Amino acid sequence: MTVSMHPQSAPDYATLFTETRARTHAIVAPLTPEDMALQSMEDASPAKWHLAHTTWFFEEFILKPHAPNYRSPDERFAFLFNSYYVQAGPRHARDKRGLISRPGVEDVLAYRAHVDSQLQALLQSGTGDTEAIHSITELGCHHEMQHQELLVTDLLHAFSYNPLMPVYRAPEPLETTQEIAHRFTSHAGGLVEIGHDGDGFAYDCEGPRHKTYVAPYQLGNRAATNRDWIAFMQDGGYDDVTLWLMEGWVVKQREGWDSPLYWWLQDGVYWSYSLRGAQPVNLDAPVVHVSYYEAEAFARWAGARLATEAEWELAARDTPLTGNFLDNKNFRPTAATESLWGNVWEWTQSPFTPYPGFKPPEGALGEYNGKFMVNQMVLRGGSCATAIAQMRPSYRTFFYPHQRWQMLGLRLAKDQGNV
Incomplete structure (x- = not known):
């Protein structure tokens, strides 16, 4: 099974x-x-x-x-x-x-x-x-x-390809938001177990549960926001080759990336397209539709890094499962909160590979995840398009590092000694 x-x-x-x-x-x-x-x-x-x-x-x-x-x-x-x-x-x-x-x-x-x-x-x-x-x-x-x-x-x-910018759901005014100051929270780490504990549903790739060492680390109290991302853009983040992985730089140049997917600049204001139609970018919402390459460059620009999936999972166990999910029917990220859950999937630096002792099940259903365990990166936390019933600390989703059309964002991390 x-x-x-x-x-x-x-x-x-x-x-x-x-x-x-x-x-x-x-x-x-x-x-x-x-x-x-x-x-x-x-x-x-x-x-x-x-x-x-x-x-x-x-x-x-x-x-x-x-x-x-x-x-x-x-x-x-x-x-x-x-x-x-x-x-x-x-x-x-x-x-x-x-x-x-x-x-x-x-x-x-x-x-x-x-x-x-x-x-x-x-x-x-x-x-x-x-x-x-x-x-x-x-x-x-x-x-x-x-x-x-x-x-x-x-x-x-x-x-997004339709010049009429179709509206799937009524736009509604953007919420009034207030910036949450970014800070890092400390986590002890240690020799821990990650992976599904066997209680309730899980996909095969979430196990076996196994021990791994996590050095003491720091994790951002919220996801990176559009306000943060604009600062990165205005500081030349998309033009500074020293911030980018070589492969990411090649993709960026080939694709002409200079902002997240669905963004444009109009009369000095950044706009974005969502299923609620075209609206000004909500500065305090998590940035979304960015590739792993962009997320990694942003983290380097910020003097930080992306979390490992073990770091994320360890922190998530102590975080109430509340957030903006598909069930809320917003169909777009809302203002960032200090929850690890919902709004945007968060890129990690961990490749999607099998856990120690993983064996795909027999038969066609064994092809569900195991055959994809190469050249993709793990994301955690769910998004505004994810059903909340899917979520648990061990849930891993995965995408190729160049992909942007999913609800993909990030959260910063640091080593404990790197304050």
């Missing part, structure tokens, strides 16, 4: 499934069929594809092996809506998902309804290998939560 559960923390699987699927429908409810078909780059997928792929996941890994009388409404969907599960069969090209005009949105919604009814019936029957059915249902719901996050960020990227 790719999940870890204890009976005392087992959820009501039928309710979890119903609520997860309903949240996905709520996200796409404001969209037109034309919106649902957009694919703006290879890293992103059309909303229609996300709806179908998450449905295929339940069909492929639960209904087909565990519901003897199940029949798919169209066996060809397995080719169209498989993502990267090689052992599950051949797949349509990732960069051509936007060319799948048919099945249409109505057909995809009918597919979802068909799978939903069949899976609910299986869950309520209590027959078959209930342990496997429950475990994969829970995994499938968390998998769909990840796609809810992608729905938000993929849609933002696609809309």
Whole structure:
């Protein structure tokens, strides 16, 4: 299995499934069929594809092996809506998902309804290998939560190419905010254990729990803000080669980066585009849509560094799980707080590699995380597009260092002796 559960923390699987699927429908409810078909780059997928792929996941890994009388409404969907599960069969090209005009949105919604009814019936029957059915249902719901996050960020990227700057949700006035002075908090470190403790759901890559040494360190009391980032920009941060990793400098020059993604300067004021439309940059909100290369250069400019994922996890265990998540329906970062959680994912300096003793599970579900453990960096903490149900101190997400379209930000760290 790719999940870890204890009976005392087992959820009501039928309710979890119903609520997860309903949240996905709520996200796409404001969209037109034309919106649902957009694919703006290879890293992103059309909303229609996300709806179908998450449905295929339940069909492929639960209904087909565990519901003897199940029949798919169209066996060809397995080719169209498989993502990267090689052992599950051949797949349509990732960069051509936007060319799948048919099945249409109505057909995809009918597919979802068909799978939903069949899976609910299986869950309520209590027959078959209930342990496997429950475990994969829970995994499938968390998998769909990840796609809810992608729905938000993929849609933002696609809309950003429209000169009309579409508004997904009413802009609403920017909140009145007050700057929180940046300071560092001290943490003792020591020989600690990190990774999932085995209680409740976790992805395979969050374990095994293991010992690691963490030197005493300092961590910023808040994420880096837009106000901080503008100071970096105005001080020539994007033009100072000494601040940049060589690979990052090459990417910056090639892509022409001079500010975070979706920013522009108008009449001396920085603006940004979000799903709430175009608005002036909120100076006290965490900076978002910056790559690892930019985050690392900013940290160097600030006389600091990025935290390791062990440092972040250790600090998060003592921090209440409160913040701006997908559940808040803001769809953009709000003013920075002193919480480690929500608003923006925080880049760490840790590469996404297996923990000591990690072994991917057998079968196609073993491809969920293990095959991606190379050339990517770990981020922690969740964002305004992440469901709060996903969050726990051990949760690791990962992206390539050049990527910016996700809700990516940073928090500064220092060695304890470097005051």
